[in-house]
Amino acid sequence: MxxxxxxxxxxxxxxxxxxxxxxxxxxxxxxxxxxxxxxxxxxxxxxxxxxxxxxxxxxxxxxxxxxxxxxxxxxxxxxxxxxxxxxxxxxxxxxxxxxDGLGLVRDLTERHGLDLRGRRTLLLGAGGAARGVAPALLDAGIHSLYVINRNSARADALVDAMGEPGRTHARAWDTLPALGEFDLLINATSASRGGQLPSLAMALVAPRSVAVDLSYGEAAVPFLAWARAAGCAQTVDGLGMLVExxxxxxxxxxxxxxxxxxxxxxxxxxxxxxxxxx
The missing domain is CATH 3.40.50.10860 (Leucine Dehydrogenase, chain A, domain 1)
Known part of the structure; x- marks a missing residue:
């Protein structure tokens, strides 16, 4: 049955x-x-x-x-x-x-061949999706994790939960332009589901940057289109993570x-x- x-x-x-x-x-x-x-x-x-x-x-x-x-x-x-x-x-x-986190890391490393070690990482969002992937990214060896959220208290709470001071950082959305380049940029917000992509500075992108949207299909289009325009070397949507x-x-x-x-x-x-x- x-x-x-x-x-x-x-x-x-x-x-x-x-x-x-x-x-x-x-x-x-x-x-x-x-x-x-x-x-x-x-x-x-x-x-x-x-x-x-x-x-x-x-x-x-x-x-x-x-x-x-x-x-x-x-x-x-x-x-x-x-x-x-x-x-x-x-x-x-x-x-x-x-x-979620194991699914994301498996997709990025095994399907897309990415070495996550040493990557300076930007995580947009601090809700359930972001919380699910943050620990696995740290365990996979990223260099540092910057969590950005419009509600700064939620970003602070996520960073505190990771228990790795000095390696994880909570920042306000308006500080983004001053944060420098990131090797890995991950969109874990739901804003782009309605076609609304928050303003992002192209200066966030480094020559080998990879952009990942945890959504897939049309919901991932705005962020990944921005990433390609900004010069990201590779863009990945969340379909592979979903399957994994x-x-x-x-x-x-x-x-x-x-x-x-x-x-x-x-x-x-x-x-x-x-x-x-x-």
């Missing part, structure tokens, strides 16, 4: 997660169904409990809500991040984990890690077609 899984968030109609997990299930011969469920801060817990799922992925804007919902029953990496993107039913409660973090979630639920190459190839071809269509 198939078990039930879902992804919760808002907006959610664009999500490729059901397609990804259907492909993983077919590949591994595991019986499961997986759907997208729209939820916001006020109804997330009720919808999760009523859904009948045994496991779920959590996306914007609910990753910190999911962390609170798990009430301390979380993995070490989720605890460090203060955000949860994967839950598994644990009796009457939920157990939480965060596969999904594979890690699948492993947590089923004890099997699916192969991601064919799934990424299919989805990236589909995304290219959508972005180039008239």
């Amino acid at each position: 198939s078990k039930h899984y879902a992804v919760f968030g808002s907006p959610i109609t664009h999500s490729q997660s059901p397609r990804i997990h259907a492909a993983f299930a077919k590949q591994t011969g595991i019986g499961m169904d997986y759907v997208a469920i729209a939820a916001n801060h006020d109804d997330f817990r009720a919808k999760l409990d009523a859904s009948g799922v045994v496991g779920a992925n959590i996306t914007l804007p609910l990753k910190e809500d999911a962390f609170a919902l798990c009430a301390g029953n979380v993995s070490a990496r989720a605890l460090r991040a203060g955000a949860v993107n994967t839950v598994l039913r644990d009796g009457a409660q939920w157990r939480g984990d965060n596969t 973090q999904a594979a890690e979630s699948f492993l947590l639920w089923h004890g099997v890690r699916p192969d991601t190459a064919a799934v990424f190839a299919e989805l990236s071809g589909r995304a290219d077609a959508l972005l180039t269509a008239d």
